[in-house]
Amino acid sequence: MRVALLSWRDTTHPDGGGSEVFVEAVGRELARRGHEVTLLCARHPGSAGREERDGVRLRRLGGRLTVYPWGLAWLLRHRRDVDVVVDVVNGLPFASPLVRRRGVVALVHHVHAAQWRIIYPGWGGRVGWFVESRVVPRLYRSRPFLTVSDASARDLAALGVPPTSITVVRNGLSSAPPEQPPAKSPTPRVAVLSRLVPHKQIEHAFTVVRRLADEVPDLHLDVVGDGWWRDELVAAAGAAGVGDRVTFHGHVSDARRDELVGRAWVMLMPSVKEGWCLAITESGAQGTPSVAYAGAGGVTESIHDGTTGRLVEDLDEMVAVTRDLLADADARRRMGAAAREMAASLTWEACAVRAEQVLLAAGGAADQSP
Template sequence: MRITITQGPFLPVPPLLGGAVEKVWFALGKEFARRGHDVTHVSRAHPSLPRREIIDGVRHLRVSGFTATPSPARRMPRDLWYGLRVLPHLPPADILVTNSFWLPVLARARRSRGLVYAHVARYPRGQLKLYRRTILQTVSEPIRQAILAEDASAAARTRVIPYPLSAGYFAPSPAPGAANTLLYAGRVHPEKGIRLLIDAFARLPEALRASWRLRIIGPWETACGGGGEQHIGELRSAAAPVADRVEFTGRIFDEAALIAHYRAARVFVYPSLAERGETFGLAALEAMASGCAPVVSSLACFRDFIRPGENGLVFDHRGSDPAAALASALGAFLADDVSINKLRRSAWQSSRAYTLEKIATRFLDDFAMLAGGPGLRPAKPDAGLISAQQESAAP
């Protein structure tokens, strides 16, 4: 099968600057290629990456993009301009996967580029009227419901296939010697609830707090989706009374380094407040696979894989004092090693349903059904396919 994957205009692939969507599709593309499919991955150019290269059997093409911006008024025209740049680079394909806003509209005029398969990674914002003839794939049941609320006619075209986890995240078992660390990993932005996490940690009984550390990993820079200098300054000020127990590491985009932090912690806290911003909670699932017990806010997206009291804890972030609710949940939990270890093991076992191999199979089965049914066979490499060395050297 010929599969083209296209990313948006703001983050490169490999995910040098982070990005859950970029990380996931980078891994899926390699898995598709490993199974014999012809895969092209188009993404934003970056100064440290060649415009063309082959990585683990995937042909990468990179097109000039833009620096990320929090302004929708600036994002939309940049996405359109980027989509117009990408169009000439799209090879003939059976399936065209894209998470770009405009590309599903721009690319559908020429069927030879592939059946458009739109990865809807966020709550829809009115764009579905433009995608009336497009397959829609999202990552959780709440987003599927939001899609159908916007366009009830999309039911037959919509499927839920969750994010996968690469093999490196799966610890052999929850490490018995992991430190008493509460870990957060993700963007350092006001909508992620980090301020309430710090406040909750400060409210823990002093004796309990003295035996735990809070480590916060993630970018605060606006170019990486963070809240900027003012926000990180506010967080550091809030943490000042317990500064000896709180650590801000900054951004860590290296996957091996991030996994090492997951495995060194016992509890992962993801207190997001983003009612319309979180679609899946990939960081929480990564932490579960690495051996952490997850503690999350009561956003709907976590319900697909976290069962309260069984493989994780959920606190009410919508009440009048969410920091108190989180502190109460943590206070009882952190003092009980038996409960922590029980939830760590259960969370680790639950994560096994999200292996890259299992999720890739679901995508490929869907692609085959859409593009031609079971008779469609994995593509053989084209006779004229140039070598990785030639491709990397191409202008």
Template sequence: MSVSPTDPTSAPDTGERPLRILIGADTFAPDINGAARFAERLAAGLVQRGHDVHVSAPNQAYRRSKPHIEIIEGERMTLHRLPSVRWAPHDWLRFVWPWRSKHWARTVLDRVNPDVVHIQSHIVIGRGLARIARQRGIPVIATNHVMAENILEHTTMPDAVNRFITKHAWADAKRTFDMTRAVTTPTRRAADFLESTVAVQNVIPVSCGIDRSQYTPVIAPREKNRIVFVGRLTAEKQIDVILQAMTKLDPALDTTFDIVGGGDQRKQLENLANQLGLGDRVTFHGRTSDDELRMLLSRASLFVIASIAELQSIATMEAMASALPIVAADAVALPHLVHHGENGYLFEPGDADALAARLTDVLTAEPTEYARMQQASLDGVAIHDINRTLDTFEALYRDAPLPE
């Protein structure tokens, strides 16, 4: 028998019965990354709309926990935590043994008997759920958050082996996606990438979405020049490029750099900052509370991101909702959020000189120009409201026409 944290009779009267939804995620709270945060916000938003939400995700130890209620984003939902092991080259990543994925899929599906399954990756948990759900006639929706760069840096294997693994991993991804009712990914560019890489047709771009009311935009000049980055400290984020660019800024700008987030690159980046003479200008905050994060965003002058592997970037959307101009690498989906000369600037990935020039453009902008970029960020993030995202997924779950 399933554990139900919500009473369907208390759901808003929308004319549709509440659904029982099973979300399968290879990364979920307490993990801190874009895919986990999206799954958490999606699950919480669905609970708020009266649905009975269950999540299948790795446990924080190699043991299975009984289905239990957890509070995620302030909402009660049922978690089915599966035995997992930590991937040694990574500082927090855990995974379920792949050869056990179908077994656990059967176990969870037996307990939940959902109306629909929504997998957040095709790798392990999602792979097993897709196959068993299809056998049972349960519709599956798949969302892809994966880029090869997000994974290969942690394999510690030769490039030739990585290429072989990547080829077969994408082939297996196609087999999984072919079992679904619909495949989504956060942006049109990410959808184009998936269609060209995996040969999956009709991928639907659905923004990860954010609740803009949770952020505090302050449209006004800043008293100090503060740059901020939020995200995992991993190689594909190219934070070293930002540090190199910091050394090229005019000292008269007296610019500081706040780095928010943890990751396997932190120690190396701290050493690099000291080697570059930036020790007194760069602050590594590690993982912060939501309140601390919002404070750092609200006081910053601009948000910078040099990543080469973003399928959307929730952190960039949070910065936009905080009315920050953005300086971003012209890579993958970041140009979907950052429009050059409007709400900030793009630069050639890896080019520290170009990045320094674009940072200078923002930091030296006249007050009216700076305010214009701030407002452009606010205007640009409006279409990423979480309610639009929830409307779209509810329609996919019900096999109904998608909202415009």
């Protein structure tokens, strides 16, 4: 097949995260399986307009919002050269059904109801949520949907997407867990592995550290990742009185990421919403159990509660559960071992094989005319 992936970001974008890792990993595996894959995404400072990476051709056009009309224009221009389009609906759609009758697959990691309210609390958020919740289900009606968790599938169905149109394709991991997990820090450390954006609620991790500081005097927090909310988070850590207990590492290499989450005793994921949460399985691969909010959706599948980590209802319970885990080395080791075992079962190859089946069905009878 000739596959076009339309995504507003790629992994080199300053705001790139787990969704972009998924798209590029599946694209890479599809290319290895003999398909021609093109990823169209936005430009960002320092990026090249054209690039080839791991067998995938990258074409960067437009910016944060203009990438959408540029993407449609590119698709219209290349409509005879593409068998199937994967339209990544990351809040906003590329609206590829406007220029293609068939051969379109929508990829939705999760719905963004909470994020629209948090990041754009005014009319902008209301318009965005209207587009995602009302326009997308109608615009992509009768098209297949891919998503990464049963929780996201249920959310899509609640918006009116027929359940029979939805296929769940779980995240993989770029590399298998090491034969031996990294050595843990001799002093208690917790980590957050995340993009630094408001809806990840990383301020909650500061509260956990502050409220446990007297009981665990050597407790330290490693924040791994970067994003446009970084300055606000640095200020929030200072305001919470834990600035000297928090290290902001920014973007790091995969090896450094694994080292940081591997030496942590616990990984905290206070995000308001996740499709799956790749950070949880990346931490689990290094033998580190995670604590996350059950209401975040996909984390109820990337964490097996009580086995590979813990699910909690609110911030008070996150503090209490973190306290218990920091004090119970046996529970941490048991959960860490189970998290490694679970992570070992997840591969991008298996993910791509399942996605490929959906793409082949969608592209087999593709009609490129609008």
